[in-house]
Amino acid sequence: MGHQVFNWQINRKMNYWYPEHRPARQIGYVFDINKCIACQTCTLACKTTWTGGRGQEAMLWNNVETKPFGFYPTAWDVKLLEKLGAQSWGEDEYEGQTIFEAAPKGERMLGFRPEDEDWSYPNLGEDEVSEPIPAGMHLQGLQTSWMFYLARICNHCTYPACLAGCPRMAIYKRPEDGIVLVDQRNCRGHRECVRACPYKKVFFNTVTGTSEKCIGCFPKIESGFQPQCVTHCIGKIRLQGFVNPPDRMREDNPIDYLVHVKKLALPLYPQFGLEPNVYYMPPIHVPRRVLRMMFGPAAEKAVETYRSAAEDPKLLGAMLLFGSTERILHSFKVANDFAIGFDEKGAEISRVPLREPIYVRPYHDQARGVYRHNTP
Amino acid sequence: MGLLFTLAWLVAQDKQQDGRRLLDVELVSSFTSERLAWEDPDHRSWTAQPALKLKLIPQQVQEPMLMAPTIGEMRVRAIHNRSWIAFYLEWDDPTNSNTLRSDRFGDAAAVEFPLSMNPLPEYRMGDEGRPVQLALWRAERQRAFEEKVDFLAENYPRLWCDNYAFAPTAFGFLGTPAIRAEQERYLAAQAVGNPSRIGVAPPVEELSAQTWNRLTVQKSQDSRGRGIWKDGRWRTVIARPLVTADSEDASFDGKFSWAVAFASWDGGRQNAGPRKMVVEGWIKLKLETK
Numbered sequence: 001m002g003h004q005v006f007n008w009q010i011n012r013k014m015n016y017w018y019p020e021h022r023p024a025r026q027i028g029y030v031f032d033i034n035k036c037i038a039c040q041t042c043t044l045a046c047k048t049t050w051t052g053g054r055g056q057e058a059m060l061w062n063n064v065e066t067k068p069f070g071f072y073p074t075a076w077d078v079k080l081l082e083k084l085g086a087q088s089w090g091e092d093e094y095e096g097q098t099i100f101e102a103a104p105k106g107e108r109m110l111g112f113r114p115e116d117e118d119w120s121y122p123n124l125g126e127d128e129v130s131e132p133i134p135a136g137m138h139l140q141g142l143q144t145s146w147m148f149y150l151a152r153i154c155n156h157c158t159y160p161a162c163l164a165g166c167p168r169m170a171i172y173k174r175p176e177d178g179i180v181l182v183d184q185r186n187c188r189g190h191r192e193c194v195r196a197c198p199y200k201k202v203f204f205n206t207v208t209g210t211s212e213k214c215i216g217c218f219p220k221i222e223s224g225f226q227p228q229c230v231t232h233c234i235g236k237i238r239l240q241g242f243v244n245p246p247d248r249m250r251e252d253n254p255i256d257y258l259v260h261v262k263k264l265a266l267p268l269y270p271q272f273g274l275e276p277n278v279y280y281m282p283p284i285h286v287p288r289r290v291l292r293m294m295f296g297p298a299a300e301k302a303v304e305t306y307r308s309a310a311e312d313p314k315l316l317g318a319m320l321l322f323g324s325t326e327r328i329l330h331s332f333k334v335a336n337d338f339a340i341g342f343d344e345k346g347a348e349i350s351r352v353p354l355r356e357p358i359y360v361r362p363y364h365d366q367a368r369g370v371y372r373h374n375t376p
Numbered sequence: 377m378g379l380l381f382t383l384a385w386l387v388a389q390d391k392q393q394d395g396r397r398l399l400d401v402e403l404v405s406s407f408t409s410e411r412l413a414w415e416d417p418d419h420r421s422w423t424a425q426p427a428l429k430l431k432l433i434p435q436q437v438q439e440p441m442l443m444a445p446t447i448g449e450m451r452v453r454a455i456h457n458r459s460w461i462a463f464y465l466e467w468d469d470p471t472n473s474n475t476l477r478s479d480r481f482g483d484a485a486a487v488e489f490p491l492s493m494n495p496l497p498e499y500r501m502g503d504e505g506r507p508v509q510l511a512l513w514r515a516e517r518q519r520a521f522e523e524k525v526d527f528l529a530e531n532y533p534r535l536w537c538d539n540y541a542f543a544p545t546a547f548g549f550l551g552t553p554a555i556r557a558e559q560e561r562y563l564a565a566q567a568v569g570n571p572s573r574i575g576v577a578p579p580v581e582e583l584s585a586q587t588w589n590r591l592t593v594q595k596s597q598d599s600r601g602r603g604i605w606k607d608g609r610w611r612t613v614i615a616r617p618l619v620t621a622d623s624e625d626a627s628f629d630g631k632f633s634w635a636v637a638f639a640s641w642d643g644g645r646q647n648a649g650p651r652k653m654v655v656e657g658w659i660k661l662k663l664e665t666k
Contacts, residue, residue, distance in 0.1 A: 052541025053562025055528060106441035113646075116479045116531075167440065167650045169589045184564040188572050188591075190649035192440060194478070204478040206527050208565035209574035 002100070005159060008246050009270040009296070010094035015101050016273075017108055017164035026178035027156050027216050028243025028255045029230070030265040032281040032322065034306065035237040038064045038126070038149040045232035046153075050215065055207025058119045061214040062229045064151045068290070069125030072152075073118035076200040077269065081293075083110055087271055089297045098273025099161060099198055109161050113195040119203070148283035151237070153229060154201040154214035155268070155276030156180050162213070165196025177242070178277065179216035187211055198272045224343065225326050236323025241330065243277055252331040254318045254341070255279070262315055264305045266295040281306055313337075316354055325350040395437065395498040395657060398635060402660040403428050405454035405461055412455060412462045414615035417604045422464040422613065427451035432467075432640060432653035437500055438588045442651040446642035450485075450655070454636075456663055461628070462615035463487050465638065472605040473643030474515035476527040476574060481643035482516030485603070487614045488637040489626035490658070499637040499658045501585040509626050510583040511599040511614050515643065518579035518603060527574065579603070580614055584624045588650065596622040628663070636661040 004013045005020035046062035063072045071077070080099070087096025099110040129145040156173075160180045163171040170186040171193055173179070182193070182202070187210040193202040194211060202213045217227030225231070230238040241255040249256040258265040258279065265279035282291045284303045291299035309315050317339030321332055327349045329341040334354070341350035364371055406425050413419035430450045434442035451466040465485050473483045489509045490497050497506035519525045528535065541562060560566055565573045571593040572581065580601035582594040598620045603612030618628035628634060635658040641647035 048541065051562075052539075053559070054537075054540055056562070057535065057537055103439075106436065106439060106443045108439045113479060116477050119478065165440070167438075167588055168591055185568045185570050186592075187565065187570065188649070191478070192649060205565070206476055206478065206531070207574065208563050208570070209476060209572065209577075210565040210570060212564065 007098075007159065007273060007275050009267050009275050010098070010273060012093040014098050014159075014273050016159045017100070022158065022245065023173060023175050023178035025176070025242040026158065026244070026277055027221065028241060028259070029153070029278045030239045030255055030258050030281065030322075031151050031278060032237045032319065033148055033150065033283045034281060035235045036064065036149040036151050037235055038066065039234060040064055041232050041234050042151060042229035042238070045228040046214075049217070049228045051212075053207070055205040056203075056212070058122075059203045059205070059212065060122055061201070061203075062151070062153045063122055064149050065122075065124075066126045066128060066147050067150050067286075067294075068130050068147065069128045070150070071124055072122040073114040073200050074121060074124060075118070076114065077198075079112060080110070080198050080272070081269075083112065084271075089271075089292075094271055094296075096271055098271065100159075100164070100273055108165055109196055111161065111165070111195045111198065113191060114200060146283075146286050148286055150268075150280075151229075152199065152201070152268075153278060154180065154216070155199055155274065155278045156214075156216055157277060158275035159273065161196040161198060161272075161274055162193035162202045165192040166190075167192055174218070177216070177218070177221055179218050179221065180213070181215055181218075182211050182213055184208075184210055184212075198269065198274065199276070221328070224328050226328055231323075231326045233323060239322045239329070241328055243279070250331070252333060254321055254329055254332045257314075257318050257332075262305055262318075263298055264302050264309075264315070266298055266302055269294060270296045313354060317352075320352045320354065321350055324352050395500055396496045396503075397657055398496065398660055399655075399657040400660075401428070401430070402662055403452060403454055403636060405456045405661065405663045407664045407666055408455055408457050410457065412457055412460050412615055414460075414462050414600045414613045415602050417464070417602060417611040417613050421455065422453060422611075425453050425455070427453050427464075427466065428659075430638060430655050430659065432638075433656055435500060435639075435650055435652050435654050437498075438650055440650055442647065442653065445653065446645045446647055447640045447653045450638055450640055452638060454661070456618060458618065460615050460617055461663070462613050463636075463638075465612045465614065465640075466609060467640055468609050469605070469642055469644070470608045471642075471644035472515070474519050474605070475525075475530060476516045476520075477531045480531075481641070481646060481648045482514050483603075483605070483610060483643045484512060484514040484641040484647075484652075485610070485612050485614070486510050486512040486639045487616075488639070490635050491624075491626050493635060496635060496658055498587075499635075500654060501588050501591070504586050504590070507584050507586045507624070509594075509624060510585060511580050511601070511616055512583060513580045513601045513603055513612055513614050514577075515603060515605070515610075517574065517577050517581070520575045521577065521579055524575070582616075582625070594622065594624045596620065596624070598622060598625065632663045632665060634661045634663075635659065 002015040003019040005016045051059045102110040129147045170183045189209040226240040230240045243255045249260040267276045282299045317334035320339045330344045331342045337354045339352045343349045453464040497503040502508035580599045585591045599616040601614040639654045641652045
């Protein structure tokens with residue numbers, strides 16, 4: 001059983017369990033990986049808001065892991081990539097198989113359910129770099145070893161595998177904002193969703209016997225505010241808004257602008273075929289083959305765009321609006337060296353200068369008779 | 377070519393209809409004037425009659441399927457007393473799976489009845505407009521319900537959490553109603569009244585199904601049951617009143633022949649939901665009058 005649906009991230013039709021049905025608008029996020037310092041403030045903001053109960057001890061709807069050796073749960077992505085096998089991208093589209101197309105006989109998609117212990121080491125591989133550091137190594141310009149922090153939440157996918165995998169239809173995608181939820185009243189704890197989600201962002205609660213997942217902070221979304229993990233990010237690496245498919249994209253929508261116009265923000269593992277809606281500005285110092293595997297063939301160009309962002313006032317403006325307001329930005333513009341963000345009704349809710357003014361204060365304050373430190 | 381296609385289509389249609397037929401197998405429910413001891417699978421009354429051996433096959437009509445068989449056979453007996461009917465189910469399972477963890481499932485068994493005999497619904501979860509009634513017994517639910525087992529404490533005996541948000545026990549006091557209400561919000565399934573949640577759901581849960589996707593917990597829970605695992609074998613009784621006021625139940629009012637089907641799950645081998653072993657079709661059920 002299956003339906004042909006169009007997935008713009010792989011630029012072709014693909015097989016999915018249900019027909020194509022896009023919500024009125026789709027929640028979307030952009031994360032600037034280059035700015036993440038893995039302080040885990042997002043993790044704690046989410047944890048203390050939503051998963052502080054019994055049965056949720058090892059449940060992190062938001063986590064930040066260090067790539068290449070950090071995983072939560074253990075080996076979540078490399079295990080599935082290995083199962084999927086070598087696949088290829090063509091000139092214009094993905095030529096390989098998605099997890100739906102690679103479903104073994106008797107399954108709705110290719111997947112696996114992690115073992116219990118796999119959820120027990122959320123900081124596995126933290127701060128580890130890609131290769132051993134030889135004795136005596138010291139800074140000599142560019143380093144060959146690399147690592148980066150990957151902040152992860154539910155992708156509120158356009159084609160959610162968790163939803164397709166649930167044999168009881170207890171998972172649904174909200175028509176008004178595309179947020180994917182587990183119906184806590186009807187979930188029967190079969191954990192097919194845990195097996196199905198390639199990003200392993202559905203969790204099992206032993207106390208209630210049901211599956212639970214990120215709810216996109218929907219009470220905040222309904223009130224016009226961005227989610228907790230976004231607004232608490234001290235590095236201001238995140239922006240939440242609504243993302244449109246390419247044929248309906250709006251250039252003044254900051255998410256659409258970064259995703260579709262500048263093609264700077266890319267989906268994570270688009271080859272899995274879920275059309276995930278968290279978009280990443282890829283880390284610029286990571287080998288291209290790794291970026292291509294994780295973010296698709298557009299990664300190399302995205303790195304170039306990122307490197308030249310400072311010369312593009314509009315792009316710079318869109319990036320500077322990250323973390324500038326708790327309200328949801330529906331549109332933006334750059335004018336008079338300011339990036340200005342607007343709410344749904346077009347009212348200004350954020351204004352950020354493209355260049356912060358620099359104040360150099362004298363080392364000695366004569367008026368107060370004190371010495372100062374200027375901290376950059 | 378056209379003839380071949382037609383033949384293939386007819387074979388496929390015939391295969392589809394297989395699940396809506398009565399097998400040439402009859403389970404006779406003996407009559408007793410005594411009360412049915414559904415809570416005691418050790419009771420002598422259960423084994424007074426010979427068992428009907430039923431072959432089980434993996435569920436392979438709806439994804440996700442069970443691709444490799446787990447439980448090969450179920451031995452079934454039935455007894456009624458004009459008010460209740462009970463099914464005594466025996467199957468071999470080397471492991472007693474009766475706990476709950478993210479990667480562990482409980483053993484289970486189910487009895488199923490069509491609500492109408494003509495036409496019969498598909499015995500694997502019914503058809504739209506032709507519902508089936510299910511009575512599902514689950515091992516871990518029995519422990520949670522009867523023994524009040526805390527699976528979190530059982531599986532993680534050294535677990536320590538500094539503070540559960542809004543948990544009354546966190547600071548050693550019982551908490552105000554407001555705090556208790558907040559605590560319940562962190563157990564979302566409990567807050568919205570999921571009838572299947574652990575510790576609340578009885579060992580036997582009555583369900584209605586009209587195809588795989590349309591499975592609901594019945595509002596009126598009339599079935600009872602209990603299982604015992606010993607020496608690599610489950611012996612489980614599932615009982616229900618012959619007549620109820622519940623429109624979601626198959627009614628035996630004035631009827632002495634009906635249809636029944638059985639299913640079983642080996643939790644130790646990750647059987648859950650549609651990944652289960654089922655009988656080969658509807659079994660004829662005959663109720664002895666004396």
